[in-house]
Amino acid sequence: xxxxxxxxxxxxxxxEVVKVCPFFAxxxxxxxxxxxxxxxxxxxCVKRLPEVFEYVEDTLPEIDKNAWRGxxxxxxxxxxxxxxxxxxxxxxxxxxxxxIDHPVYCLVMGDKxxxxxxxxxxxxxxEVFIYDKPQLYxxxxxxxxxxxxxxxxxxxxxxxxxxxxxxxRSLAPRVAARFRTGxxxxxxxxxxxxxxxxxxxxxAYGGNIMAHIHTPNHRPQFATVRYKIFNSxxxxxxxxxxxxxxxxxxxxxxSKINVIEIKKKEKLKSIEEADVIVVAGHALRKEEDLSMxxxxxxxxxxxxxxxxxxxxxxxxxxxxQIGLSGRTVKPKLIITCGVSGAIQFxxxxxxxxxxxxxxxxxxxxxxxxxxxxxxGDIYEVIPRLIEKLKEFKD
Amino acid sequence: MNITVCIKQVxxxxxxxxxxxxxxxxxxxxxxxxxxxxxxxIETAVRLKEExxxxxKVITMGPPYAKAVIKEAxxxxxxxxxxxxxxxxxxxxxxxxAYALSQGITRMGDFDLIICGKMTTDGDTAxxxxxxxxxxxxxxxxxxxxxxxxxxxxxxxxxxxxxSVEIQEVQLPCLITVEKDIYQPRLPSFKLKxxxxxxxxxxxxxxxxxxKNVMHYGLYGxxxxxxxxxPPEPNTTSxxxxxxxxxxxxxxxxxxxxxxxx
Numbered sequence: 001x002x003x004x005x006x007x008x009x010x011x012x013x014x015x016e017v018v019k020v021c022p023f024f025a026x027x028x029x030x031x032x033x034x035x036x037x038x039x040x041x042x043x044x045c046v047k048r049l050p051e052v053f054e055y056v057e058d059t060l061p062e063i064d065k066n067a068w069r070g071x072x073x074x075x076x077x078x079x080x081x082x083x084x085x086x087x088x089x090x091x092x093x094x095x096x097x098x099x100i101d102h103p104v105y106c107l108v109m110g111d112k113x114x115x116x117x118x119x120x121x122x123x124x125x126x127e128v129f130i131y132d133k134p135q136l137y138x139x140x141x142x143x144x145x146x147x148x149x150x151x152x153x154x155x156x157x158x159x160x161x162x163x164x165x166x167x168x169r170s171l172a173p174r175v176a177a178r179f180r181t182g183x184x185x186x187x188x189x190x191x192x193x194x195x196x197x198x199x200x201x202x203x204a205y206g207g208n209i210m211a212h213i214h215t216p217n218h219r220p221q222f223a224t225v226r227y228k229i230f231n232s233x234x235x236x237x238x239x240x241x242x243x244x245x246x247x248x249x250x251x252x253x254x255s256k257i258n259v260i261e262i263k264k265k266e267k268l269k270s271i272e273e274a275d276v277i278v279v280a281g282h283a284l285r286k287e288e289d290l291s292m293x294x295x296x297x298x299x300x301x302x303x304x305x306x307x308x309x310x311x312x313x314x315x316x317x318x319x320x321q322i323g324l325s326g327r328t329v330k331p332k333l334i335i336t337c338g339v340s341g342a343i344q345f346x347x348x349x350x351x352x353x354x355x356x357x358x359x360x361x362x363x364x365x366x367x368x369x370x371x372x373x374x375x376g377d378i379y380e381v382i383p384r385l386i387e388k389l390k391e392f393k394d
Numbered sequence: 395m396n397i398t399v400c401i402k403q404v405x406x407x408x409x410x411x412x413x414x415x416x417x418x419x420x421x422x423x424x425x426x427x428x429x430x431x432x433x434x435x436i437e438t439a440v441r442l443k444e445e446x447x448x449x450x451k452v453i454t455m456g457p458p459y460a461k462a463v464i465k466e467a468x469x470x471x472x473x474x475x476x477x478x479x480x481x482x483x484x485x486x487x488x489x490x491x492a493y494a495l496s497q498g499i500t501r502m503g504d505f506d507l508i509i510c511g512k513m514t515t516d517g518d519t520a521x522x523x524x525x526x527x528x529x530x531x532x533x534x535x536x537x538x539x540x541x542x543x544x545x546x547x548x549x550x551x552x553x554x555x556x557x558s559v560e561i562q563e564v565q566l567p568c569l570i571t572v573e574k575d576i577y578q579p580r581l582p583s584f585k586l587k588x589x590x591x592x593x594x595x596x597x598x599x600x601x602x603x604x605x606k607n608v609m610h611y612g613l614y615g616x617x618x619x620x621x622x623x624x625p626p627e628p629n630t631t632s633x634x635x636x637x638x639x640x641x642x643x644x645x646x647x648x649x650x651x652x653x654x655x656x
Contacts, residue, residue: 002613002619003613024457024459025457025484034481035481035484036457036458036479036481036484037455037456037457037458037479037480037481037483037484038456038457038484039484039485040485040620041484041485041613041619041620042620042623078555078556078557078558138560139560140533140562141524141527141533141534141535142533145528165556166536166537166553166554166555166556167555169520169521169536170524170534170535170536170537171524172521173488173492173521173522173523173524173525173528174524174525174527174528174534176489176521176525177489177492177524177525177528177529178528180489180617181489181617182487182488182489182616182617182618183488183489183521183618184618185488185518185519185520185521186518186519203518203626204516204517204518204623205405205515205516205518206515206518207626208625208626209623209624209625209626210623210624210625210626211620211622211623212620212621212622212623212624213618213619213620213621214618214619214621215617215618215619216619217617218617228654255533256533256564256565256568257533257535257562257563257564257565258562258563258564259560259561259562260550260561260562260563261560261561262558262559262560262561263558263559263560263561264557264558264559265554265555265557265558265559276655299656300650300655300656332655333650333653333655354653356646356649358642358646362634362636367634370632371631371632371633372631372633372635372646372649373632373633373634373635374635374642374646375634375635375636376635376636376637376638376639376642376643377639379639380638380639380640380642380643381639381640381642381643381646382643383643384639384640384642384643384644384647385643385644385646385647387643388643388644388647388648389647389650389656392647392651392656393656
């Protein structure tokens with residue numbers, strides 16, 4: 001455990017020293033410079049004025065890290081299908097487990113989940129723990145937390161990985177708090193040290209900074225990871241590992257929540273919410289050709305947007321327009337098809353995470369912001385692209 | 395009915411820069427503001443108050459100047475406010491923050507419903523709400539996008555799942571975290587500003603809390619530690635592809651697969 005000590009005698013300029021902290025955590029109390037509640041222990045003061053601020057570590061009783069063994073993955077599922085993020089986490093768990101020679105565990109809870117649990121043996125889990133109860137049919141926080149608690153007490157894993165799904169982001173903090181241990185949300189990099197400490201890197205401040213976090217003296221170490229951050233392992237034809245059925249007493253499965261109804265969600269309405277956007281530009285020759293753009297968007301689970309000329313031509317709805325006079329979007333992927341890239345348009349989409357532009361004019365302005373500039377005719381590139389994507393689906 | 399809303403003061407801008415040599419945040423005049431997601435939580439509480447004659451209390455943890463967000467909540471219709479502040483709370487991670495807040499909420503008196511925003515714009519974790527619920531031993535529902543009904547005993551809410559919407563009836567007391575499409579937050583009212591100008595803010599410090607074990611708060615009560623912060627790697631990929639249209643189509647399909655969009 002660490003703290004920052006202020007050497008009062010070393011303060012040269014009493015006014016200036018306060019400005020060292022960007023979080024306004026330095027203030028005077030009874031003439032003495034102190035760190036107030038705003039301190040984030042970022043150590044900026046120590047780096048800037050080491051003569052005044054000193055970082056010291058007190059030694060606390062250390063926990064026995066050897067008492068915690070294995071990397072556990074919580075298996076999220078929707079309507080009997082394993083959520084792919086859980087498979088990605090098994091892949092990551094295996095990668096780390098090899099390094100410290102630990103087993104990989106999976107935790108499956110739900111109603112009639114045995115077949116699904118068995119499927120996990122194709123992905124390299126060493127042991128899959130199953131809690132199969134009718135009360136676990138719907139996700140309700142108290143029974144799910146109770147099962148998780150039962151599992152951790154039984155298995156004592158050193159690391160617990162949970163997918164950053166709606167369920168995972170609700171469940172993981174609840175369980176972590178029950179064990180009074182640390183949880184790092186939305187990690188983008190995970191690695192393990194020889195002493196089983198987990199190195200966790202995550203974005204903060206809306207992705208403007210990255211933080212490297214560890215949990216040095218608590219177990220288990222919880223981390224959540226969003227979908228599509230890590231790679232999914234290949235499914236092997238043969239099974240390995242074993243299934244273990246676990247029991248839990250009904251009294252732990254009582255809930256104050258009653259699930260009344262589950263409705264399918266209506267389709268996304270606005271392009272601002274879409275993760276994937278395909279944009280039709282004015283290289284499109286006739287209105288009917290929009291079907292090609294629609295098909296591509298459907299294949300990628302995305303939405304179609306357009307540029308101003310197409311709106312003016314009356315081919316598309318104004319709500320689909322990107323640009324200064326339309327909407328501003330920030331999707332994970334945007335594919336522009338025959339869009340020249342006027343500044344008014346680019347301003348509405350240039351913060352997309354991945355920009356792929358298709359245009360036959362090598363000098364098109366859109367290529368200045370594209371991560372992948374594809375110089376070609378949309379009428380040649382897109383039909384073949386769609387064909388190939390269909391092959392992948394089959 | 396008592397409704398408690400947890401709010402937080404965050405930096406006014408997310409544009410933080412890091413000095414590449416020293417690895418520290420560059421000091422820019424960070425102006426502070428209310429976490430934008432908390433406006434939805436306050437709006438939800440005030441709407442319920444207008445319907446059900448409830449008392450809306452807000453609580454925040456932070457340095458003395460975080461009082462500003464409580465004043466802002468007053469201007470939106472909150473009735474009482476409490477600032478949880480003490481040097482002993484400094485350096486708190488999610489767990490220690492949730493614990494201190496749960497202690498503060500208990501200190502503020504009875505509660506039937508606790509409302510939190512979806513997440514903050516500085517930490518981005520969305521974890522504090524569920525952890526508070528755990529410490530208070532009450533049920534919680536995250537990602538609430540609509541409230542159907544509330545009565546003395548329970549609340550019926552819509553939970554936003556990836557592909558579905560789950561309608562749940564939850565017994566009170568409980569905690570919910572609300573999505574930003576639940577209601578459009580109102581602007582702070584000038585009339586309320588004048589009316590609440592002299593309304594006090596209750597200050598709660600370490601010595602006011604039931605649990606006085608310093609090991610449960612601030613840095614000591616935080617299992618996670620930040621080893622370092624650094625700027626993210628910029629996305630510098632910029633490739634130009636030329637060639638036969640069909641080949642480009644195939645190559646693009648392969649690329650989309652590699653980037654996991656397929």
